[in-house]
Amino acid sequence: MPVKVFFIGDIIGKPGRLAVSRELDRLVDRYLLDLVIANGENSAGGFGITAEVALELHRAGVHLLTSGNHVWDKKESLDFVKDVPYLLRPANYPEGTPGVGSTVVTTAGGTKVAVLNLxxxxxxxxxxxxxxxxxxxxxxxxEITPVVIVDFHAEATSEKAALGWYLDGRASAVIGTHTHVQTADERILPHGTAYLTDAGMTGSFDSVIGMRKEEAIEKFLTQLPKRFEVAKKDVRLNGVYLEIDDVSGKALAIERINIGSV
Incomplete structure (x- = not known):
């Protein structure tokens, strides 16, 4: 039986969280989802994540949250990351960093799915x-399961593509995050790994990557520090749907999702 997974691109602030709460039940019904993963490192005010926000997203139906370089933006994250079992931080942080970079979750149907954050x-x-x-x-x-999904939180397209090819046949999927711009290069690589350079973002598209465009433009014009605020208009949900064979771990399908004005 294939395991059906939905991966939600970077959630930006409250507008992104509301989009998840409004759309996720419909996506679960439409795709008969077994597992929902989301990158939540910017889900609290557009920078970082809090324990309360992580719980809110978990209660909305997100089984597992991944993150990246902004996971530490809220001081409290240093205390709670290690205590929230459904939140990952990148596995390649130095030894002794709070939290874990990978985990194995069991779906309602009994399939074990490993998720690795890099x-x-x-x-x-x-x-x-x-x-x-x-x-x-x-x-x-x-050694636990053949189904392994990787969130690679990275800036450079070349680095993401290289990791996709490097893990072809060993990971079920390599999904990029961080740039907040969904790419159109979804495919299944020759040895069975589903790949997408970036899943995009879930937040305001009347913005500069989720933040109010006025402050972003002023910063580029003046090169002076600016306080960014989360934008609120034209909220969309970006993500990617995956079907993975639970015996071989190979991807069977990958579909980009862009739900507008939610």
């Missing part, structure tokens, strides 16, 4: 190698 290094933080971390983590996770 962060890129090109134009980003100088972390441990995501490729070698993926080797270590996937080898361990595949």
């Amino acid at each position: 962060e890129g290094r090109v134009f980003m933080n100088n972390l441990d190698c995501p490729f070698r971390t993926a080797d270590r983590e996937i080898n361990r996770l595949r």
Whole structure:
């Protein structure tokens, strides 16, 4: 039996959270979803995540939250990340960093699905190698289940594509996050790994990647610090639907989703 997964692109602030709560039940019914994953690192005020926001999204039907470089933007995250079992931080942070970078969840149908969160290094933080971390983590996770989904939170398209090819046949899916712009390159690679460079974002499209465009434009014009605020108009939900064979771990289908004006 195939396992059916929906991955929601970066949730931006309250508008993004409301979009999830309004649309998720319909998506579950339409696709008969077994598992819902979302990147939630910017779901609290557009920067970071709080325990309350994580719980809100979990109660709305998101089974597992992934993150990235902004997961630490709220000071409290250093305390609660380790205590929220449905929230991941990138696995290639140094040893001793709070929280975990991978987990295995069991769907209502009994299928075990492993999820691995990684962060890129090109134009980003100088972390441990995501490729070698993926080797270590996937080898361990595949002893539990052949179904392994990777959220690669990275800036550079080249780095995301390279990891997709590197993990082809070992991961069920490699889905990129971080840029907030959904790409149109979804495909299944030759050895069975579903790939998408970026899942996009769930938030306001009357914006600059989810934030009010006026402040963003002023910052580019003046090069002075600006306080960004979450934009609220033209809210859309971006994500990707996956079907994965629960025996082989190979992807059977991948479909980009863009639900406008929710």
